[in-house]
Amino acid sequence: MFIRDQEFPPSTGTLVTAGIAGLLAKGWSSTGLTVRGKKPAGTTADPLTRRMVAIRDDSGPIVGRVSRRRQGVRVWADSSVDAENICHDLMAVFGAMADGNPIARTHSFTGPFDVTDDVPLIVASKPLTEFYFTFIADVKGSKPA
Secondary structure, three states, X not given: OOOOOOEOOOOHHHHHHHHHHHHHHOOOOOOOEEEEOOOOOOOEOXXXXXXXXXXXEOOOXXXXXXXXXXXXXXXXXXXXXXXXXXXXXXXXXXHOOOOOOOEEEEEEEEEEEEEOOOXXXXXXXXXXXXXXXXXXXXXXXXXXX
């Protein structure tokens, strides 16, 4: 039986919290902005939502006391300019947030990419524009209690 000698805390909540705070600090209004750990079910969002971010943890290899987690960030907005700008702002936020609790380092950013081949998310009968980017968050492990 294999027993892992390290425990790795979840990182999605930390990224969601940092994403919200970072976007507000960069001047984005909280009105119509949602940041969460997953995309809402279906193809229709709350009619008040104009901008939405979903952060996905695709996990990755464990090397020693570090779990290298590939993070996928999907951004929807009512304009392509807003969607791309939110991506760039979040990339800056996530790139500067590594403090070791639990994320030790962020790196290998790719994108943002305009997503045109997925079913669009609809808000108030209007399709939102989607952009996507990825990065790796190195999450520190600790010995189990």
